[in-house]
Amino acid sequence: MAVALTMAAMKVAALRHALRGQRAQTAVTGAVLGAVLAGGTLYLAFGDLDLLAAAYAVWLLGWLLGPVFMGGGDETLRPEYFALLGLPARTMAFGLLVAAFVGLAPLISLVALVGLVIAGVRLGVGNALVAVPALVLQLAVFVLLSKVGVALVGLALRSRLGAIATGVVNGAILAGLGQIWVVFWALGQTGIPSVVWYLPSGWGLLAVRGTWWALPALAGLVLVLLAAWAGLLSWRVGATRVSFAGRRRPITAASSSGAVVAKELRAWSRDLVRNYQVTFALAYGVCFAASPLLLSWDGMLPYAGPIFLVMAAAMSANVYGTDGTALWLNLLTPGGSDVRGRQWAWLVVHAPPAVVVTLVCTAVAGGPWPMVLSLLPALLGGAVGLVPLISVYGLVPGTDPHRRANNPLRTSEDDGGLTGQAYAALALVAATAVPAALAAHWFGWAGPVIGVLTGLSCYRGFGALAARRLRTHGVELLQEMRTGRRAAGSRSVRTRFAALPAGRQAVAWVCFGLGAIPLIPQGVLAAVFVSRNMLRHSWFVATYMSPGLRYPVAIAFMVLGATMYAVGTWLVRPTSAKVAG
Structure with missing residues (x-):
């Protein structure tokens, strides 16, 4: 005792x-x-x-x-x-x-x-x-x-x-x-x-x-x-760590960027935490979209692939943080684009299952082809652009892989930071698909064109921003990774958030943490149920309203959710043009 x-x-x-x-x-x-x-x-x-x-x-x-x-x-x-x-x-x-x-x-x-x-x-x-x-x-x-x-x-x-x-x-x-x-x-x-x-x-x-x-x-x-x-x-x-004595084919590459791709692919295949993240996101997307089949409704099934991509981006949003202090290898390797290599590796790992799941599920449901073919390229580009960008701007110092052997789930000491980062990735990646979705809804097959253009723009634009941030602030990021403290004078979304008064921090947490509830289930999903005449469903408020109020209530919830995210973003916005990143 x-x-x-x-x-x-x-x-x-x-x-x-x-x-x-x-x-x-x-x-x-x-x-x-x-x-x-x-x-x-x-x-x-x-x-x-x-x-x-x-x-x-x-x-x-x-x-x-x-x-x-x-x-x-x-x-x-x-x-x-x-x-x-x-x-x-x-x-x-x-x-x-x-x-x-x-x-x-x-x-x-x-x-x-x-x-x-x-x-x-x-x-x-x-x-x-x-x-x-x-x-x-x-x-x-x-x-x-x-x-x-x-x-x-x-x-x-x-x-x-x-x-x-x-x-x-x-x-x-x-x-x-x-x-x-x-x-x-x-x-x-x-x-x-x-x-x-x-x-x-x-x-x-x-x-x-x-x-x-x-x-x-x-x-x-x-x-x-x-x-x-x-x-x-x-x-x-x-328990003792087991060293893998088995021989593997050596990594070969024709360029420094190719070496990054090969290294990242080896990490995605060998890091058991990354294996867990990919399979978790895939299982979540498929099961979430397939659940309404119990009601003989296949309307959500085609969106299994897009849901998988959004969840995968949230799971891997701390891609630099989970590498730990190995960041010094990237800083001492001139001439290569580490960000571009990681983007290509992320695509190689996630794009095939996303494409297969989307095509198969959409074929089973019989459409809507314009919508899913608009969402898929937009979300692929949005995810592959935002994952490294979120990681370098809102980096959460991670535990070096060799030091988390006794608890593989413990990839960082800052659980709150990881949670906020995941929510940010969910919201931002989903937002990249909005233009393509609206184009598909209003103009049909023009949507896939907008989706491809949006995805390419996100891949190149956000990737370039992440590469520049890594190039100009790499030393500060390494210091934060090693010590858990940001370098003096270095500012980011997280440091601006930490500098907010307690009341504004609480409001921002509520906005980012709960904004998805009115936006997605009470707004978007409720509107879908109303359009399908699926009424009085569980906790979806709009489905319990009188006929004239169903769509207005769903739209009001969407506006509320979007407003909460906007307010949270406004609270942590840079207060001066001199603030870096």
């Missing part, structure tokens, strides 16, 4: 010193959003308990998937720090578990789980007494399932097959969550499916409701997960 308390005190001290500047603003924004969600969960505890069980299932999914998508979860205290102390595996696992309860995420989840006590009070005194241990055990299940899940994903990412399989599974799960309304509709569910009660997230509520086996089951699951995590920690601490 002394070890556990010591680790908890270490976690408190580390957080007290780490939550400063931009990290503090990110934490505050996350805490506000988490508090809103926790408050909504507590509100459900006063009503139908089926809704509360469903809410806890969502919290469980958040604990399972959030750390995977946010770079490996909270590792303020790493097992490697205690490897030389000779602690037994179970002692270290228990200590790290106690330390894991220190932080904003467990605190917010604890508040949400107070709904168990509220439900118990509504049912009776005995039920309320059972709710107290059920609350503690339920939170332990959330935390331990998260830890075990991250450890298993990290274990899978140590082999190429595991990385690919993990990417497919996680991409499919996230796409399914994004289209969960389809599943409910296909199953003919007008309410909450009863299965949510029997997930581990519902056992605490079952115990409060009087099911005799639920509380012992929670306690048993905590012990099993603790033992599993202890085993995974022992393996992680004792």
